[in-house]
Amino acid sequence: MSLLWLRFALGCYFISLIYAFVALSRTSDLFSRIALHAASLGMVFHFVSLTELFLAGHVVWASVHNGESLLAFLSMSFFMLIYAIYQTTSPGVVVFPVVFFLTFIAAADEQPVLLTQFVSSKGWLAAHIFLIFIGYAALLVSFGASLLYLLQERRLKAKKSSSLISFLPALEVIDQIGYRSLLLGFPFMTLGLITGSVVAISAYGRLDFLDPKILLSVLMWAVYMLMVFTRWNSGWRGRRAAVLATFAFVAALAAWAANYFSAIHRFAAS
């Protein structure tokens, strides 16, 4: 049943996805409102789907697909938060495709829910999953914002009057969205990694830094910290910030993909 709701959500997200592609070429107030409503409706379905999983009584996010579903939901929540503060749907250009992609995979089929037998503390695991996913969502939004910043900067530099009328908010607003997401995400990401380490130590008794999952996670965290630092220290933005953000985003993707290779961080027992 949970999967059915998720597929409804996917349908709604699809409409938002179209917006993401159209918004780059034209500005339509009506269309951005449709996208917003579709996204909100999608979130309702999505929420129902997640609640059903939760009510099933396990720490059910401990499956790759359910994890992806949760991450998509959190990213969407982040997007809505930004909309509430800044009244702009433009981060959707980056957020919507990613959310759609995650939901699409999650809605593909039902995975057997298997708790790893090693995990002794379910509370720590739940905390780890939640914290790190909020960190991921923040990183995604920050990455999106830095791309939009670059785009808006180009437009302002091109000085064409037509390009000044665009769906993008003011440069400094985009900058703020990116920076605040970055700052907000950092503690979550850090705490997420710490709780993850606690879970791993409790299960294995030690941390294996050569494990690809851990290695990539540490790398991602390092890039994340570098971003926060360069921004705070010398106000890097624009092109340089976009390069760093892309790097962090790729590291995050790699860390995520490492789930499939890691010896210690896997959901399904094999």
Place this chain on the structure above:
Amino acid sequence: MRYQLIGVNHMSAPLEVRERLAIPESRLPDTCRDLTAFPGIEEALVISTCNRVEIVAHTTNGAADLRGFLHDHFHLTANELDAHLYEFREKDVVRHIFRVASSLDSMVVGEAQILGQVKEAYATARAVGAVRSHLDQLFTRAFAVAKRVRSETAVGSSSVSIASVAVELAKKIFGTLEGKTVFVVGAGKMSELAARHLMAHGCASIFVSNRTYDRAVGLAQKFNGQAIKFDDLYDTCDRADIVITSTGAPHAIFRREHGEQFLSRRKNKPMFFIDIAVPRDVSPDMAKLDGIFAYDIDDLQQAVSSHVADRRKEAELAESIITAEVERFEARLHTLDVVPTIVSLQDHLETIRQAEIDRVRNRLGHLTPEQEIAVEALTRGIINKVMHTPITTLKSAAKESEATTIVDVVRRLFNLHDKEAPATEKKNEVGTRQ
């Protein structure tokens, strides 16, 4: 009417060309003198603003080589210049000047500044004696027309201007202008206007710097701002988010190294340069830096042009006023042309009458005052009756294009010389000998 005009404006020539033609205020009187010394030019006036450089002249034969003057004066070849030039003659000059003064030819249609600039150009040329009767008539009328356009249409009232475009662009960069700092470099009228707009939209503080420190202090006081010594410009500039620059410097005063310095000191927070100076104050390589957004006068025009549509209607109304005014001016000029002829005709006949009365006075013997008056009335009456038709014909002919022919005929019939004609001839000779 032997008016001629040559020039470039923001539509005909790119900023690079206008920069090379721009004549600094201090050199305007000399340029006017050079012009009047040029073969075939009787009177001349130069309008040099950031958007246009124009030479208006009244010439001896309506075909002075103004193009040649520009080539010589600016040491430019025909290749570099001619493609950007426009030339007008006679009636078209009148129309153009009326349009310029009424701000219909402006980059921002309806902006009020151009009228002041034209008035200044007029005053400068007049002071050196380059503007006399013909150009005087033209410009006096142009100022009246501009006033009429302003009061009868809404062309000038709407908020669209360089200043409001600057505000809009600033909002695209900063979102809100609340708490932003403005730096005005070069205390000109246009930068003052832009600063006023920015402050009205929430900018918090303002710095003013000017080569002449007193002017900076004057402007700073108007906004409760702070005057900065020009030498301290580079040390303080990074504190501003928005810089309005309009100095008369011949070279860019903000170069790449300054931009890098500012950005590192303000932790790469973006800066918006509104460069309304011609030649430009912000060098193109500085404008390329990430975080520096520099808009020069041409860029602002592009941004402005998107607004122009909504005021097209008002502009059309203004154009019809201009057309009517051009007709009126033309008619008046012609009337003015016949007036001297009528006056000298009257003088001529009056002299004859007086001479004839004097000749017969002895034969008439002593006349009573009543008789005296009767003789006066008789002779005057005859002359007036005879004169009536020719004068009416002259006056009505004034409105037609054949006025000059009729005036000519009358002059030859009565053997009239007015005071102006010989002088013009003499000047012609001088002109051809040069």
